[in-house]
Amino acid sequence: MATVMKTSRDVRGIGLRIPRVDAPEKVAGKTLYVDDLKLPGLLQARLLRSPHAHAKIKRIDTSKAKALPGVRAVLTAADIPELEPGAKTRGHAMMAIDRAVFAGQPVAAVAADELAIADEALDLIEVEYEVLPAAVDPIKSMDPKAPRVADEGTEADTSEALAHSGIAPTESETAQNAPNVAQKSNLGRGDVAAAMAEADFVLEKTYHVPMVHQGYIEPHAAVADYNRATGQMTVWATTQGSFNTRAEIADILQIPEASIKVIPLECGGGFGAKIRALVEPITVLLSRASGRPVKYVMTRREELEAGMPAPSVTIKLKTGVKKDGTPLALEGETVIEAGAYSGAVLTMSGVFLASVYQWPNFQVTGYEVLTHKPSIAAYRAPMAPQTAFVIDSHMDQIATQLGLDPAEYKLKHLQKGGDLMAHGQPWQPNGASECLQALMEHPVWKGRDEWRASGGKNGAGLRGTGLAVGGWVPGIQPTSASVRLNPDGTLTVLTGAVDIAGTNQGLALIAASAYGVDIERVKIVTGDTDTSPLTGISAGSKTTYTVGAAVIEAAEDARKQTLDIAAGELEAAVADLDIVGDRVVVEGVPDKSITLAAIGKKGNTFQSRVPPVFGTSALGFSVQAPAFAAQLARIEVDPDTGQITLTDFVCAQDVGKLLNPLGAEGQIQGGAVQSLGFALTEGLMYSDEGRLMNPSLLDYRKLTAADVPNIETIIVEVPAPAGPFGGRGVGEPPIIPAPAAVANALQDATGVRLTVLPLTPERVALGIVANGGNGH
């Protein structure tokens, strides 16, 4: 495990406020995304999708489409022998075989010379459906008599849970009498019934969060080029992990991984949705069928109708506390709606419900339920925003109803390092309390009484303030990296880590600090699956934590090799050497030195006996470093329309050690606005037949610049013992607390407690009316 590197002096490295190296090409529009790629003979693809949530496919006739000039390949399930019933994941179910299980599931694919021709070909494909009853509501879908979603014998998919948090269901079973329950989990401790009986105050509520889309602006896209002569395929992907994409394509198409090369291009936003294979397998098959390179880019409508959104979550929560608020017992039941294929991060819900705040007695049950809707995938801290909305809304209500200060109440019962999580493992040291305390000191929190009192006067709306805490247990995954000294004295850092969050800048800063040169001498490269060291997916807030540790070790290795060579050249002891600026110097002997370029050149010179400097590292990990954030919302509510206006929003987050300030702030601000999207506007809405009612960005409302205030960031640093320079994951915590913070502020402003997201004007206004009209 990497330890903090001791450098004898400061280098321009970690903690420096410098812009990303890729920023100039991004602002110039020069960055290459998959849809920007052009290849000779490139075909364009379109998919025909089922308009029905559940339907038997009785007949497909593609003959007219195939006859259309310019059409180069038409595929249906009949043309894809790799497809098997009982598909475990969406990738395995790239095409409906004889039954479509969600509106938007592909039933045919076309590759043509032009998009317009492919579109015309789709119109020429005849499909005869027999519409079947659909399971659309997750609670009703748990009924043993509900229309069955999965084929009989389909296994649950727990890989997503493992990818993100390393916590898989502890007790998994398929309920024999409820075919749409894919997974069940159960975590408990103590005697809940007895403790609940002793409680002075019992609060029971049911909360609901709808499916939301991750909202990346770049749709899913792939270009595939199958080489008929060699059997090799090259895939240009927008992915969060090229090795994972390669493995999934190989598994789905039943071909060796070595026959696939995945080249990750710039990922135009992923947020969890670009981990699992979605468009790559069918694009590869179209290329194989046509013998030409093929590009497939999903439309926005396809993204919303048939992407891989976050699940809908319904949580019933009952708590019992003493008069002074002391937690006694918690009973929770989580229903996660996974859509048509399993893949939920099930157990995390129980962990967050029962152990972000410490409950001595608890029982938390979780169900993953299938419905006839698009199957889900991760969305930035999967399950955490939904669960934090529930537990932090609940804690706020307990405090308010018992006359306690909600922030002090939460602080008192918040987990601390060493406390046990619901699944029995201890919390590692973390800055949850420090984040909350930072907000409690903030003027917006301290001024909450004045703010509330100023509401309703002089034409102002109702005013309130709320805060919430949320945490994440980042994932871990083995990884490797190399650091090379070039003949010009610069370093090249090579990993396979796809840079979805500015991590490459952080890794370059880490390499600079660990080797002992300024950042300007470091070039960071993300390689493809043929050339780069094995690297895990960029997800689970673990890129800097894991790949960063490998980069430190590889850079230290390169430094050691450099100093060893310099010691020979300078006839000095390694202990007397240091790297200063562009050279290795002998301490105390100013005129004795050798440049890094000279050492680099010796490694690349004919007849030279000096080996190249090539530092490597390959690491596995066992310790996760929890990462917490707390967020504070000050709002104003129009009592007539129910419109919530955010006037201030503050995020405090424990980053362990601030490595890349601009990047960390950007992550926190962006995550916060996604979190506010959960809170205020976002939700996929389905008809009773299972059709999406808001399949455009006009109707699926994401927050714009005009909807939010400046997001203030407060950096908290509680070092992670095993993290690079003490750093911990940054990406996921900021998306967690806002829904609860805003719901708590809404109650503070209006007295209305909403338990269903998003907090739309309609729901708020109806709540105010139900409360007696004026909000108080």
Added chain:
Amino acid sequence: MPKMVLETTINGEAAELLVQPYATLLEALRDTAELTGAKEGCGTGDCGACTVQVDGKPVASCLMLAMQVRGRQVRTVEGLASEDGSLHPVQAAFVKHGVPQCGFCIPGMIMSASALLEANPAPSEEEIRLGIAGNLCRCTGYTKMVAAISEAATAGKEG
């Protein structure tokens, strides 16, 4: 349908493009003129990733037919920097403030912001937020963007 000849001016240079009569301006720019800076995020004018300027005004190029720019001035993100390669003040401020994350919305965002500053050289924070409200960004939360545009406005005034 037979293709048509589109005569227009793109980034200050006369251009002659052969396009389908039903091609959008975005398709003409990306596929025919090989200027891929403008992106397609939705194809329905809701996300702003395809924003370019026509006669100085920001437009969603996915909603405009290519033939509609006949004889007009089109500017894309590729044509925003000076001829010597130095970045437009908005581009430079985006770099300095560390605005771009995934970068996909950035070209459209910059075209909206630079058009805003042409029309209103000293916008308030609210005017900046409204000026880029047609451009969705999912990574940044807009805070650094607004600061960068505000600084670019100041730089423009001083310059």
